[in-house]
Amino acid sequence: MAGNDLVxxxxxxxxxxxxxxxxxxxxxxxxxxxxxxxPNGAGKxxxxxxxxxxxxxxxxSVKWRGEEIRGLTPYQIVDRGxxxxxxxxxxxxxxxxxxxxxxxxxxxxxxxxxxxIFPTPGSRRDEKENWxxxxxxxxxxxxxxxxxxxxxxxxxxxxxRVEMARAMAVEPTLLILDEPAAGLNDxxxxxxxxxxxxxxxxxxxxxxxxxxMDMVMEMTDYLSVINFGRKIAEGTxxxxxxxxxxxxxxxxxxxxxx
Amino acid sequence: MKNLNVFGYPLxxxxxxxxxxxxxxxxxxxxxxxLVFSVVALSQDIVLGKCGIFNMGQALFFxxxxxxxxxxxxxxxxxxLSTIPVAILIxxxxxxxxxxxxxxxxxxxxxxTTIGFNIVxxxxxxxxxxxxxxxxxxxxxxxxxxxxxxxxxxxxxxxYFAFAVMLLTLWIMRNLEHSKAGRxxxxxxxxxxxxxxxxxxxxxxxxxxxxxxxxxxxxAGTVFVAQFTAVSPEGFGFMxxxxxxxxxxxxxxxxxxxxxxxxxxxxxxxxxxxxATWRYFIFGFAMIAAMILRPRGIWPAKFGNIxxxxxxxxxxxx
Numbered sequence: 001m002a003g004n005d006l007v008x009x010x011x012x013x014x015x016x017x018x019x020x021x022x023x024x025x026x027x028x029x030x031x032x033x034x035x036x037x038x039p040n041g042a043g044k045x046x047x048x049x050x051x052x053x054x055x056x057x058x059x060x061s062v063k064w065r066g067e068e069i070r071g072l073t074p075y076q077i078v079d080r081g082x083x084x085x086x087x088x089x090x091x092x093x094x095x096x097x098x099x100x101x102x103x104x105x106x107x108x109x110x111x112x113x114x115x116x117i118f119p120t121p122g123s124r125r126d127e128k129e130n131w132x133x134x135x136x137x138x139x140x141x142x143x144x145x146x147x148x149x150x151x152x153x154x155x156x157x158x159x160x161r162v163e164m165a166r167a168m169a170v171e172p173t174l175l176i177l178d179e180p181a182a183g184l185n186d187x188x189x190x191x192x193x194x195x196x197x198x199x200x201x202x203x204x205x206x207x208x209x210x211x212x213m214d215m216v217m218e219m220t221d222y223l224s225v226i227n228f229g230r231k232i233a234e235g236t237x238x239x240x241x242x243x244x245x246x247x248x249x250x251x252x253x254x255x256x257x258x
Numbered sequence: 259m260k261n262l263n264v265f266g267y268p269l270x271x272x273x274x275x276x277x278x279x280x281x282x283x284x285x286x287x288x289x290x291x292x293l294v295f296s297v298v299a300l301s302q303d304i305v306l307g308k309c310g311i312f313n314m315g316q317a318l319f320f321x322x323x324x325x326x327x328x329x330x331x332x333x334x335x336x337x338x339l340s341t342i343p344v345a346i347l348i349x350x351x352x353x354x355x356x357x358x359x360x361x362x363x364x365x366x367x368x369x370x371t372t373i374g375f376n377i378v379x380x381x382x383x384x385x386x387x388x389x390x391x392x393x394x395x396x397x398x399x400x401x402x403x404x405x406x407x408x409x410x411x412x413x414x415x416x417x418y419f420a421f422a423v424m425l426l427t428l429w430i431m432r433n434l435e436h437s438k439a440g441r442x443x444x445x446x447x448x449x450x451x452x453x454x455x456x457x458x459x460x461x462x463x464x465x466x467x468x469x470x471x472x473x474x475x476x477x478a479g480t481v482f483v484a485q486f487t488a489v490s491p492e493g494f495g496f497m498x499x500x501x502x503x504x505x506x507x508x509x510x511x512x513x514x515x516x517x518x519x520x521x522x523x524x525x526x527x528x529x530x531x532x533x534a535t536w537r538y539f540i541f542g543f544a545m546i547a548a549m550i551l552r553p554r555g556i557w558p559a560k561f562g563n564i565x566x567x568x569x570x571x572x573x574x575x576x
Contacts, residue, residue: 116439
């Protein structure tokens, strides 16, 4: 098993009587762009929440670099190099773009809590250092002109970019994107695609949920299809497209037409 | 914002430094109270304004600091200034201990818990806890301020002590805004889930804010004792906590807003003292009007605290 792999085995998450994720297993290999697709309510976001520590799955294991991360808190998981974005954008909307991206530097900063009370020359240097990293992200995502703009007043597409910039400021090994193209127009989707390729070229593994089938088929190396919390198919985009179970889940089976 | 930093604060500080020269004894007393309550309100701002913890028991830590100073002076003969480390550390430790088990509670539930703490504290000192708190009458006849054996009986000395404490508090508030810890408080207030998902240990930083706020309030307690050379339980009750809470909300959780709030709540009533009890009637309505007309406070806090090199000529708004 290679270094930076994410392996889910038999992950099950229940809410009362409802089984949201049912015995889900898949593995994401280092350097892949891995896609998860499935109809609405299939349990994709729940699966992401189980990986990132927002939920704790009742059964199964989530292994990252060979370490069990199920049961860790979200910030502990971020500390291990896994960062996510949200389907419904969650930015600190009253704060400026630069401050939002700076939040991603939190875990990389060498300051202790008491530096907030008594700064030292070292903590001031660290502060400057991290703002320079923020500047790099602003440039990478072409947001330099918006550094001081409150994120709440930006367009939807821009907010998506800020959220990705914030996640990238953590310098993650695995970036998890929850429907990054939702609400974007064609031009923005096209730009997003280029950005994701650029992120992958930096050596970051990308795991994403997406509804835009054209986009998923074009960009992912490998994907899993989930329906009713279960994995119904996996493979390369070409394999999955030819899979009858997938066609049935998305288009309904032939019997339904009668 | 810029004008405030370049002109506003220096002007305010120079004005406050020169203020006792132009006041008679009664108004000097009011000015000292203004400084002491400002420090407590600023400490409440760290907890409520920055971190979003609905703490309605800040008077507890203010009182705990005051009682630490009073007891050490009364029972063990420590000079008032030498009690400062204890008056900061004991409330801060208590703050951390109390915050630990309640930080996971949601706003309204946590608020009720902190009210409970405040009531327990007042009851404990009223019932002469350990035989050292003096019961309902409190502790009186304490020493006045002294430094290296020299005693300051003039209340101008107390004013400058209070002024120094306020400057220290402002300095800490400023440091917070330019640090990882201070920003973490803003992030976790605005969106706890997003903050947690970007790597912030929200629980740790909430407890940090609570402890820091308690420590600063405790220090204000020492100044309170220096002013009155006495303490009694009623100065630190639930009503006081409500006032500090309201000041942060009405003021808008910015430093100027809080000074304005303290001025309105504690100084204006003195100005209008001929109106007797009617003055509180007016302030009740003023508070209601302020919240309806300016729901985010009279002087809302501003963001955009970023280094100059990130700000481009062509910046869009902000």
